Amino acid sequence: MRKLTALLAASLALACLTAATAMAGTTLTYANFPPAKTFPCIQMEHWKAEIEKRTGGEVSVQTFPGGTLLSAKNMFRGVQTGQADIGCISTSYYPGVFPLMSVVNLPVAFTTTEVASRVMWDLFRKYQPNEFADVKVVTMFTSAPSQIMSKEPVKTLADLNGMELRASGSILQILSGLGAQGVGMPQSQTPEALQKGVVKGLVSSFDVLKDFNFAESCRHETITNLPVYPFAVIMNKARWESLSPEIRKAIDDLGQEQAVWTGKYLDQHIQDSLNWSKETYQVEVHELTAEEHARIKELGAPLVDQWKTEAAKAGLDADAILADMLALKAKYEAQ
Numbered sequence: 461m462r463k464l465t466a467l468l469a470a471s472l473a474l475a476c477l478t479a480a481t482a483m484a485g486t487t488l489t490y491a492n493f494p495p496a497k498t499f500p501c502i503q504m505e506h507w508k509a510e511i512e513k514r515t516g517g518e519v520s521v522q523t524f525p526g527g528t529l530l531s532a533k534n535m536f537r538g539v540q541t542g543q544a545d546i547g548c549i550s551t552s553y554y555p556g557v558f559p560l561m562s563v564v565n566l567p568v569a570f571t572t573t574e575v576a577s578r579v580m581w582d583l584f585r586k587y588q589p590n591e592f593a594d595v596k597v598v599t600m601f602t603s604a605p606s607q608i609m610s611k612e613p614v615k616t617l618a619d620l621n622g623m624e625l626r627a628s629g630s631i632l633q634i635l636s637g638l639g640a641q642g643v644g645m646p647q648s649q650t651p652e653a654l655q656k657g658v659v660k661g662l663v664s665s666f667d668v669l670k671d672f673n674f675a676e677s678c679r680h681e682t683i684t685n686l687p688v689y690p691f692a693v694i695m696n697k698a699r700w701e702s703l704s705p706e707i708r709k710a711i712d713d714l715g716q717e718q719a720v721w722t723g724k725y726l727d728q729h730i731q732d733s734l735n736w737s738k739e740t741y742q743v744e745v746h747e748l749t750a751e752e753h754a755r756i757k758e759l760g761a762p763l764v765d766q767w768k769t770e771a772a773k774a775g776l777d778a779d780a781i782l783a784d785m786l787a788l789k790a791k792y793e794a795q
């Protein structure tokens with residue numbers, strides 16, 4: 461009898477707790493490093509709205525753009541330790557930490573963000589890389605192909621000689637091959653570096669001309685089609701495991717859709733941003749010759765071998781991963 465009473469009391473307590481949790485709902489904090497207007501934050505707000513809708517308001521997401529909760533470089537650790545439930549990282553800001561997914565940062569001439577983002581997500585799903593073992597991956601996407609934005613014109617590659625340009629990841633090495641001086645830093649530090657003259661321009665996708673108003677100081681844009689930067693949205697593992705199966709399903713169902721949505725948004729926004737920059741600041745767009753594009757390609761080639769060596773050191777089947785990436789790229793480009 462006493463056992464039964466205890467059991468009843470325990471079930472009652474559990475029922476009350478469950479009801480209280482349901483009433484209180486679940487709040488998830490989501491940290492991001494760049495300002496609210498930029499595409500990593502636009503996609504964050506889209507994800508928030510979708511998850512709140514799909515869970516019927518049971519989940520509410522509290523977003524923290526602009527590094528207000530975690531900065532670019534603290535993001536990975538901050539999510540692992542639970543300072544934020546969710547965080548958005550640019551894997552290129554963590555050299556050597558993501559041996560598999562950094563394949564997406566290689567110079568393989570992605571032409572759209574949508575294709576690159578689809579490829580990245582599929583690769584992640586297929587390989588479930590160990591580098592993300594300590595966190596739950598919510599979605600992935602990339603930036604658009606990278607171009608040069610500078611104060612002084614870069615009309616030919618020779619104009620790059622000695623020019624300090626902010627970049628990250630594989631692009632730094634290509635820049636040094638071109639005679640420029642790459643300065644590695646997260647995007648969120650670029651406005652100050654440009655303003656102080658530490659750098660004379662940057663290498664990124666054209667969305668930043670409008671979203672950071674870089675068009676005002678960088679009136680010259682040179683089409684280089686350098687690599688895309690990979691991004692991952694990650695969640696604290698224990699927090700993930702504490703969520704109900706229904707909430708987890710809503711999050712999982714959104715993974716690929718979110719990657720595609722972000723890709724489409726950015727592809728369109730690149731065009732809008734460039735048009736806006738031409739109208740507002742009369743920026744000039746410079747095209748390089750076919751020979752100069754070939755030179756850029758040549759400088760990128762050793763990066764593939766370097767990536768393979770690093771990936772093999774991390775115990776990965778580099779050839780298979782690379783072949784899969786190229787096959788996925790071809791498949792989505794054909795669609």
Ligand code: DTR
Binds near residue numbers: 689
């Ligand atoms: N090009 C990468 C990624 C990137 C492109 N646009 C934005 C906006 C905000 C943050 C990052 C990015 C980079 O420059 O870091």
